[in-house]
Amino acid sequence: MATFREATPEQEAFRAELIHAGRLIPSGVPGVYGRDRVFEDVRSAVDQLVDRVAAPDAAERLRFPPLVPRSQFEASGYLKSFPHLAGTVFAFEGTEAEALEQEDRASRHEDWSEFQSMSDLVLVPAACYPVYPAIAARGPLPEGGTTVDAGGSYVFRSEPSGDPARLQMFHQREMVRIGEPEAVSEWRDLWRDRAIKLLRGLELEADFEVATDPFYGRSGRMMAASQREQALKFEISVPIGGPEPTAVASFNYHQTHFADTFGIELADGGVAHTSCLGFGLERITMALFRAHGLEPGSWPGAVREELWPQ
C-alpha cells in the first residue's frame, strides 16, 4: 500500500465533523468518501460558478471518462515526475480454474494479485490529459488556437491521507488553452486573477503563490527547482483542515511539453504551447464548510448569492 499520511489533530477534528454531519461517508479507505446531498449541492454550485466566470472564453466543452490509454500515459512523462501517484488498471485474463482460485483467495482476503494483468488503461492523473491527444488528432490548430473546457472530471492520486482535503479521487474542474505562447500565458494570468476574485467572492482567505508539483525522488527536487525558477506553476491556497493553507486551484504552463508529446501544431506549423488550470471542487467545498459552517442555509448572504444567484 502507498504510505499513509497522518492527519494533524486539526485535520482529524475537521474530518470527524464532516463525517458526523453526514457530509462525508467514510468508505474504510483513507481519502475515499461518499458525499451527501448538501455536499454535492455546494460542489455543483461551485462548478456552475466557474461556468459563469468562464463564459467569456467561449471554450469548447468536451468530457472524458476518468481513464486514459496506457500508451498515451507512457508517452506523457507522468511516470518520470509522479510514479508514486499513478494508478493503473489491472484485470483478469486467466482460465476458469484460475478464476476459481482467484475468488477463493479473495473471499478469504488473501493475495490474489497474481491473477490480475496490466490492462491498456490507466486512471486519469489530471483532467487535462485526454484533451491533448483529442486536439492533436484534428490536425493543425485554427488561427488563435483553441480553448477546451474539460468539466469537473474525476482524477486519481494514490496518496492515502487522514487529511479530509487530500482525496484519492476527486473532481478537478479543468480548462485548457492551446496556442501561441503569448496567448497561452496571457490566458493563464487572466485566470489567476479571475480565480482569486472568485474565491474571495466566496469569502475564503485565498492567496496566490508560485508553486511546485510534488515531484518524486532526488531528480524531482531539481525538477521542482527549475519549475519554480521559471514560474511554470501557480497555486491558490485557502485554509481547510487547519490554519496551514491547502491548494484549491492550480495553473500550469507546460510550454511545449504536451504539444511535443502528442504532436499539436499551430496554424502556421509551429509547435503549440499549452496551459491548464484546475479547481479542486471538493477542496473548495470543504473550505466553504470550514469557513462558514456545515449548513449552507446559514452562510453569509453574499456567499449564497454568489453560489445560488436569484
Place this chain on the structure above:
Amino acid sequence: MATFREATPEQEAFRAELIHAGRLIPSGVPGVYGRDRVFEDVRSAVDQLVDRVAAPDAAERLRFPPLVPRSQFEASGYLKSFPHLAGTVFAFEGTEAEALEQEDRASRHEDWSEFQSMSDLVLVPAACYPVYPAIAARGPLPEGGTTVDAGGSYVFRSEPSGDPARLQMFHQREMVRIGEPEAVSEWRDLWRDRAIKLLRGLELEADFEVATDPFYGRSGRMMAASQREQALKFEISVPIGGPEPTAVASFNYHQTHFADTFGIELADGGVAHTSCLGFGLERITMALFRAHGLEPGSWPGAVREELWPQ
C-alpha cells in the same frame, strides 16, 4: 488484454457516424471515448428526466467516487460471478531505482507491470456497490426501509468492444431500495413500469424482458438459469447499433445477498432485502441519436419537450 469483441457492420457504421459528427472522440482504446457538448447535453437531460420521474420516491441522494475498497469488493461475491469484468487498481511502491527502471521501460512501451502492486481499491463495478456498506454502517433501517438515489456514477467493465454502445466506463444512473421483501419487489415493479413509460415517451422502441447477467464460465450458466427462473433480473432494451436491441435499463432483485454480506438489518432485526435499478445513460443517449438523428435540434417536438421541458 481482455478479448476484443468485434462490432457488427451496422454497429461499426453507427460508431463511424458518431465519431464523424464529433459526438464521440476515440481515445485509441475500444469502449473509451470523449464526448462533445451535444452528447453531454442529451445525457444530462436524460439524467434530469430520471430525476423528475423519481421525485415521488423522495430518495436520499448520496454520491460515491468510482472506486470501492478492495476488502468490500472481495466480500461482495463479484469475483465469483464476473471475474472477467472487474478492474483493480495497482500502484507503484518501489525504490527510486525501480522508479527509474519503470519509467525507462514505460517510455519504450515495454512491460512495466512488475513494478505495480495491488492497491486497496477496485474500480466500482456497479453504482449501487458503495451504497450497501454506507447504509449498513448506520445500524438497523428505519421503519419502512430506505431508498437511495446514487446518481449517475461512472462504473467500469473490462469488455473492449467495437460496438459503440458497449463502453468500458459509462454512467449508470442508479437507485436502490432496501427494506422488507414486499416493499422492495413492489418498488422494482413500479420502476419497471415507470422506465418503460419514460423510454417510450422518448419515442424509443423499448421492450421489457426477464434477463440474466453475463455470468462467467460453466458455473455461470447455472447461476444464469437460476436467476432467470426466479425472475431476479429484468431489462429494458432498445435498438442502438443495429436492429438487435441493447439493454438500456436493468432492474435487479438481490434478495438478501447484499444485506447478508454487509449486515443490513430491518427495524425489527430481520435481514433486509435489496433491489437496484440502473439506467445506462450513454446507451439511452446513443439510442436517441440512432432513433432521431445526431442533431437534437431536429428531434420530434414531443421528445424535446420530455427532455427539455419549457
